Amino acid sequence: MRDAILSNWFRFDTNIGMSLPSSTSDRIAELLIHLGRSSRNEDARSDLTAAQWTCLRFFARSNRSTRTPSGFASFHATTRGTASQIIKSLEALGMIARRKSPDDGRSVYFDLTRAGEAALAQDPLGDLIAVIDGLKAAERATFLNVLGRMGSSLAESRGDRAFGTCGDCTHFTPANDGGHCSCIPVDIAADEINQLCASYRGRGFAGGLADGQT
Numbered sequence: 143m144r145d146a147i148l149s150n151w152f153r154f155d156t157n158i159g160m161s162l163p164s165s166t167s168d169r170i171a172e173l174l175i176h177l178g179r180s181s182r183n184e185d186a187r188s189d190l191t192a193a194q195w196t197c198l199r200f201f202a203r204s205n206r207s208t209r210t211p212s213g214f215a216s217f218h219a220t221t222r223g224t225a226s227q228i229i230k231s232l233e234a235l236g237m238i239a240r241r242k243s244p245d246d247g248r249s250v251y252f253d254l255t256r257a258g259e260a261a262l263a264q265d266p267l268g269d270l271i272a273v274i275d276g277l278k279a280a281e282r283a284t285f286l287n288v289l290g291r292m293g294s295s296l297a298e299s300r301g302d303r304a305f306g307t308c309g310d311c312t313h314f315t316p317a318n319d320g321g322h323c324s325c326i327p328v329d330i331a332a333d334e335i336n337q338l339c340a341s342y343r344g345r346g347f348a349g350g351l352a353d354g355q356t
Contacts, residue, residue, distance in 0.1 A: 177270070180270070181266075181267055181269075181270045188264070188266050190261070193218070193228050194228060194231060194232055195265070195266065195267075196217075196218055197214055197218070197225075197228050197229060197232055197238075198232060198237060198238070198254070198258055198261065198262055199262070199265070199267075200213075200214050200217055200218070200338070201214070201238055201252050201253070201254055201258075202254055202258075202259075202262055203337060203338045204337055204338040204339070204340075205334055205337040205338065205339050206243075206251050207251070207326065207339070207340070207341070208305075208337075208338055208339050208340040208341075209251040209252045209253070210249065210250065210251055210252075210340075211225050211226050211229055211250075212225075213340045214228075214229065216302070216303040216305075216340065217303075217305055217338075217340075219302075229252065232258070235257070236255055236257045236258075237254065237255055237257050237258035237261055238252045238253065238254055238255060238258050239252065239253050239254075239255050240252055241253060287310075290306055290307075290310065290344065291310075291344060293305070293306070293344075294306060294342075294344030295344075303340055304342050304343070304344055305338050305339070305340060305342055306338070306339065306342035306344050307335065307336050307337060307338060307339065307342070308321060308323070308330055308334070308335040308336075308337075308339065309335060309336070310344060311323075311339070311342050311343055311344065312343045312344070313325040313326075313341065313342075313343055314330065314335075319331075319332040320332045320334070320335065321335065323339075323341070325341045325343070326341060
């Protein structure tokens, strides 16, 4: 049903005698918003709010230096105060645990607890993830690449912090199975390369993609 809705989303509607935005860019933007809203509706089936799910996913996917209140506030595009309230609610539920940074005793970061990991195993994004899993591997790779570059370009245009992973970050230099980050600076282990980082600096969207370019 959902695929049928998406495939017909921008078709001409003879019943109302009008069409939705016809430009390709408009259609893509509207579809992205529609997918986001549909996914958020899935959160209503769980005991956690959409914001709590976003926070839980963020701490599960981010590296240690990014799993902070300010990191989540930037990622969630909200205030530090609102982000702190969401974090405290997950702490009260026993799904995340506060840790002191070994590099700076005044700073804290957060880890998922076993309860948090168990909750994430029932992530209500499962329906959307299943649809994405149904794409061909090359389609998923291209989709991820383009979305990442769009996110970086949008953040740069608004003066916001961009989030991404080491693979396409200009701070990252590959070495053996891992690499080195020139921003923090620190050596990056293989299992950290695909974690979200708030120090990310993408290679840019360069104003768009040429026809056939990925």
